[in-house]
Amino acid sequence: MISPAARDALHGWLEAQKALKGASENTLDAYARDLAGFLTFMTEHKGAAQGIGPLTQITTSDMRSWMAYTRGQDVGPRSLARKLSAVKSFYRWLSEREGFDPTAVLSARSPKYQRKLPRPLAPDAAQDVLDTTESQSLTPWVAARDQAVVTLLYGCGLRISEALGLTCNVLPMGEALRITGKGGKERVVPVIAPARDAVERYTRLCPFPTEQGAPLFRGVRGGALNPRIVQKTLENVRNQLGLPSSATPHAMRHSFATHLLNAGGDLRAIQELLGHASLSTTQAYTAVDTSRLMEVYNKAHPKA
Structure with a gap:
């Protein structure tokens, strides 16, 4: 269960991505799914709906728990890196609005993965x-x-x-x-x-x-x-x-x-x-x- 305040913040961030960065509808849908999954996990992990206050108190340990849980859902390194990128972008935006230190989230290390390059034809x-x-x-x-x-x-x-x-x-x-x-x-x-x-x-x-x-x-x-x-x-x-x-x-x-x-x-x-x-x-x-x-x-x- 995502709290109304967290849901409003998510919608506000998505609108900012669309207005300021011109994100496509497909990109916005992916962002929404990634953040909803993160917020749902934190609600269950903490045992209570995560309003804005609790979200500003996310720790390095919480981030490790989320990443470990996500990897356990057969999510590959590339997909996890994408999800983490979305979470970090959301927290940068939220920290500017709410005035808190997002270091615990932003310092989470993205998993390494081999970038697949498309191969040209001769x-x-x-x-x-x-x-x-x-x-x-x-x-x-x-x-x-x-x-x-x-x-x-x-x-x-x-x-x-x-x-x-x-x-x-x-x-x-x-x-x-x-x-x-x-x-x-x-x-x-x-x-x-x-x-x-x-x-x-x-x-x-x-x-x-x-x-x-x-x-x-x-x-x-x-x-x-x-x-x-x-x-x-x-x-x-x-x-x-x-x-x-x-x-x-x-x-x-x-x-x-x-x-x-x-x-x-x-x-x-x-x-x-x-x-x-x-x-x-x-x-x-x-x-x-x-x-x-x-x-x-x-x-x-x-x-x-």
């Missing part, structure tokens, strides 16, 4: 995927649709949610797209000619009207295309080509970034194209290794 394999996607359907407009989606993922570095979130307002597609990514952050990405051509061919064959506001990519019944359909198509493609299970729609975006970097692309420019808030995210995303960084350093540093 350039020839990426081209094979593009060439093979259209052959997965005998219905011409569906084949053209799938081809257009995958070409946008690889040619523009879009997330699958971004590609499927496009509306017919982007038609006729020009040389750039304004994309709204995670957290409502906007970016402008160039659209290469093969991607424009693939979209134009799809819209010419699509049996549904391309009216303003309507989804650009349609399912066979006319509704917005489900991402699972694209995932299934790529699964068939990789099985046909003998590619590893890592050859997913997301891998096409990752391949876009990695191939640009390997061709001499600027890391900051790639960060902007991907819509990453932090350069460190782009470095991990593109699997930048020491040798590559040293190569860039030797070329760019004035004293190198």
Whole structure:
């Protein structure tokens, strides 16, 4: 049982995350679940509903108990680290409002975990995927649709949610797209000619009207295309080509970034194209290794 005061504080923090940081609805839902679980545990751990006063008195021992309990629920290190991050963010906000010292919570150590990096396809394999996607359907407009989606993922570095979130307002597609990514952050990405051509061919064959506001990519019944359909198509493609299970729609975006970097692309420019808030995210995303960084350093540093 979460006390009304704690619930109000949770809602206030979630509103702050939405207003100040532009957190998406999915992110807010995850935060709400993580904090509700933490507050419920503290209620049971302490034997009483935790109002604001008791929450300001959480100790290092209490935090250890919560983390041990959470690990015992088959929660992996990565998920526990995410939950702890949410709790710390909540306590930073709460301590500023209530004027208490949150050190006991903020000093809790996040569990170590191995960050999994998405693996890019080799350039020839990426081209094979593009060439093979259209052959997965005998219905011409569906084949053209799938081809257009995958070409946008690889040619523009879009997330699958971004590609499927496009509306017919982007038609006729020009040389750039304004994309709204995670957290409502906007970016402008160039659209290469093969991607424009693939979209134009799809819209010419699509049996549904391309009216303003309507989804650009349609399912066979006319509704917005489900991402699972694209995932299934790529699964068939990789099985046909003998590619590893890592050859997913997301891998096409990752391949876009990695191939640009390997061709001499600027890391900051790639960060902007991907819509990453932090350069460190782009470095991990593109699997930048020491040798590559040293190569860039030797070329760019004035004293190198």
